[in-house]
Amino acid sequence: MQVDATHMTSLFENATEGIILTNNEGCIVLVNPAAEQIFGYAANELVGQPIEVLIPDRYRQKHVDDRNNFYKDPQNRVMGHGRDLYARRRDGSDFPVEVSLSHYRRDGQLFVFTFIVDISFRKQIEENMVRQKQELEKVTSDIRKLNMGLEFKVEERTVILKEALMKLEQSQKELSEALDKERELSEIKSRFVSMASHEFRTPLSTVLSSASLLSKYTSTEDQPRRNKHITRIKESVKHLNDILEDFLNLGKLDEGKVLPSYGELKLEELIQDTTEEMKGLLKPGQEFVYEQTGHANAYSDKKMLKNILINLLTNAIKFSNEGSPIIINSRMQGKTATISVSDSGIGISPADQEHLFSSFFRGKNATNIQGTGLGLHIVKRYLDLLGGNIFIQSQLEKGTEISFTIPVNHIET
Secondary structure (H helix, E strand, O other): OOOOHHHHHHHHHHOOOEEEEEOOOOEEEEEOHHHHHHHOOOHHHHOOOEHHHHOOHHHHHHHHHHHHHHHHOOOOEOOOOOOOEEEEOOOOOEEEEEEEEEEEEEOOEEEEEEEEEEOHHHHHHHHHHHHHHHHHHHHHHHHHHHHHHOHHHHHHHHHHHHHHHHHHHHHHHHHHHHHHHHHHHHHHHHHHHHHHHHHHHHHHHHHHHHHHHHOOOOOHHHHHHHHHHHHHHHHHHHHHHHHHHHHHHHHHHHOOOOOOOOEEEEHHHHHHHHHHHHHHHOOOOOEEEEEEEOOOEEEEOHHHHHHHHHHHHHHHHHOOOOOOEEEEEEEEEOOEEEEEEEEOOOOOOHHHHOOOOOOOOOOHHHOOOOOOOOHHHHHHHHHHHHOOEEEEEEEOOOEEEEEEEEEOEOOOO
């Protein structure tokens, strides 16, 4: 079986940072659209070229030596190593970059993913901060000279100094916030590289090993063994598709491409259809127990509401033991719907609950359970778009109840 190529291609082509794949000879194999835009080349101009074509002339020989040393002992490297790195565009101009590396082997050959971010804007911000500091020093010096000969204007000069300091403080605050956001984005991208490398490796290894073993079981008596490995492959492929779906949904949300599409729906029918579709994911002995209170007619975004339910039910299944029920309650009261999903699983500590809606966050007691740490973050983003709220009650080893409210009388204008 093969992983859905559409998801993989979409992730590669819609990434906001440049991605370049090279082989063990340092030649370019793949280039994504973001890298084409950054460097000014078309992909077909780069494929087959040595990676040094994108390195400024003054650094090329050293880069060849560094690349050869990396291939001898390849290690993943995240962005932000305190070194000034520069790249070269097609028009010959140099620009500052941050680079992270990730590698894998296939058929005995080493391949290296290079993730590239153009940080020209950040460098410009840093230069502006230096220039403004110099301007402040000049203003301070000028005021000092005035004070020596014009003591009677002390009050006026003090006002001028205060205004200058206030403007500088405000400017530095804005620049500092911009740098903080840049560092936060870099940290998230680094966590993505590390997490994606880990999350993809395990199911891919399972698919490869099971596919290899299947070819060895050729007799009728080996059917149970074949079924076992086929099941493992299906589960691994589903896990990969879930990961890609989370990444794609997050990307669409970040780009503002997800907007509510309101329409009439029957809440009870929507929940029953969703649980019916998800019964195949239940562990042995698990079951959905659902109860609806009040009328069922609502007006909201059916697709977005279903995605919220799928995320919450998937978590309840994943973090609960076999034989335990998953309780779903929905209540329509006035212009508001309240929906809750309860389980008797591993629970969430109070410390982890504070960070539960952050991207890529995983609880300390859930690190050995598959997942991207994006599910509840995406749920929160959907609820913000729908004007809803989310609430959590949980105890370790006793279970978790997640409930949310949404307005169900939205009228489009």
